Amino acid sequence: MRKIILFLGVFLLFPAMFRAQDRHIVLWDNTSAPTSNDLTGDEVEMKPGQWTNTQTAEMWIYQAGANATGQGIVFFPGGGYANLSVGNGHKTAEWFAKNGITAAVVKYRLPNGHSEVPREDADEALRVMRSLAPELHIDPDKIGVSGTSAGGHLAASVGTLSPQRPSFMILFYPVISADTDKRHRGSFEQLLGKKHCDTPQSQELSLEKKVDVQTPPTLLFHCDDDKVVPAVNSVLFYKQLKTYGIKSSLHIYPSGGHGWGMSSCFRYYDDWQKSVLDWLSTL
Numbered sequence: 194m195r196k197i198i199l200f201l202g203v204f205l206l207f208p209a210m211f212r213a214q215d216r217h218i219v220l221w222d223n224t225s226a227p228t229s230n231d232l233t234g235d236e237v238e239m240k241p242g243q244w245t246n247t248q249t250a251e252m253w254i255y256q257a258g259a260n261a262t263g264q265g266i267v268f269f270p271g272g273g274y275a276n277l278s279v280g281n282g283h284k285t286a287e288w289f290a291k292n293g294i295t296a297a298v299v300k301y302r303l304p305n306g307h308s309e310v311p312r313e314d315a316d317e318a319l320r321v322m323r324s325l326a327p328e329l330h331i332d333p334d335k336i337g338v339s340g341t342s343a344g345g346h347l348a349a350s351v352g353t354l355s356p357q358r359p360s361f362m363i364l365f366y367p368v369i370s371a372d373t374d375k376r377h378r379g380s381f382e383q384l385l386g387k388k389h390c391d392t393p394q395s396q397e398l399s400l401e402k403k404v405d406v407q408t409p410p411t412l413l414f415h416c417d418d419d420k421v422v423p424a425v426n427s428v429l430f431y432k433q434l435k436t437y438g439i440k441s442s443l444h445i446y447p448s449g450g451h452g453w454g455m456s457s458c459f460r461y462y463d464d465w466q467k468s469v470l471d472w473l474s475t476l
Contacts, residue, residue, distance in 0.1 A: 214283075216325075220250040220317050223302070227313050230305040242280015243272070247303050250314035252321070253283065254297045255290035256329055262293040264473060265331040266363070267318050271342030271452070274304050274311065274383035281341070284455040292470055295331050297322055301347070306386035308398060315351045319359060335476070337361035337409070341454055342422060343368050343380045346400065349430065352411065353403035361476055362411040363469060366419055366451055369426035371399035377422045401426075404433035410440035412472045414465055421451035442472055 223229040230248065237246050252267070266289055270282035282298035289296035301314035319338065326333040338359040340348035345367025352362045368380045373391070376399075382390045384398060396402065411434055415427040424445050434441040446461045453459035 214253040215256040216254040218252050218254070218321060220252065220314060220321065222249040226250065226302070226310070226317075228307055228310050230302050230307045230310045232303065232305050239276065242278065242283065243276055244279055244300060245272075245276040245303070247277060247300060250299065250301050250317065252297045252299045252318050253286070254295065254322075254325075254329070255286045257290050257293045257295045257331075260293040261295065261330060262473070263330070263332045263335055264293070264476070265295045265322055265326070265329065265336040266297070267315070267322050267336065267338050267348075267359070268296060268298045269301060269311075269315060269338070269340035269344035269347045270298065271340065271344040273377065273379045274343045274346075275379065277301070277303070277344075278341070278454070281454045282344075285339075285341075288455065288466070292466075294473065295329050304384050306383070306389075308384040311347050311384075312350050312354065315347050316355050316357060319351060319355075319357060323357075335360050337363065339363040339365070340367065341365040342452065343377070343383075345369075346380060346398075349400045349411075350398070352409050353400050353405070358407055359409055361409050361473075363472075364411065364427070364430075365414045365454070366416065366422050366424075367413070367426060367430070368422050369400050369430045371395040375423055375425050375429070401429040401433050404430065404437055404439070406437050406439075408434065408437065408439050410476060412441070412469065413443045414446075414468075415444070416446045416449035416451070416453075418448050419451045440476075442468075444468055 270278040286296035286298040299318045301311045323333045338348040345364040368377045413427040415424040431443040
């Protein structure tokens, strides 16, 4: 049985550097989820907000206030599918909520060679977010997904492979392509295992090849000098979106590298935030 544990109105702290969330939800673990990632032992917080060996999927929801737009978003942190930058996810979700978009950050189970596991968690998080829409005062038809790096790949997987598509996607320097000259190899090794990383199976997770007419509107951000996940990943995805006539926008900044997230040191920090809010206002 799926177990959803809701802690309503208790304003849990996680950790002290983040403001109180409105809800904390445990989605499931390896014993109750459809598929196990076969990881054992304790989950490890390598440093504040950064987790590895994750075996329980959970989400924290930040609810918008008086400026609420009625939109919601589910955010998946990155980490190459080897670890999770959950702390950055909390900061991002809090920023969305402050700007009127009720947001959830998800600590998902890492794949450990079971590529279906993170998407099972992501699909369930989106399902739960939609089920809570009346209580959260958001429109169930205006709930999107977002993510950074490998979390961007997970968000885009929901938008291209899931039977329940999100309403929109916002992808930050996402892993997209499985092609050997474009991919982030580490992400695909974690998804499929090293033995299967170079097999045709990997192409089933090359998401530029999975775009279709049902893919939701998408906003993409990347930096031209990204040495970890080449900007061509976003370019290829954007090209396919336009092939199918999907409402989309692509921002490629000249510098900034990879992993800038919520860093105020990023030169285009104000620009990307304004662009996100402007784009969301058009949906």
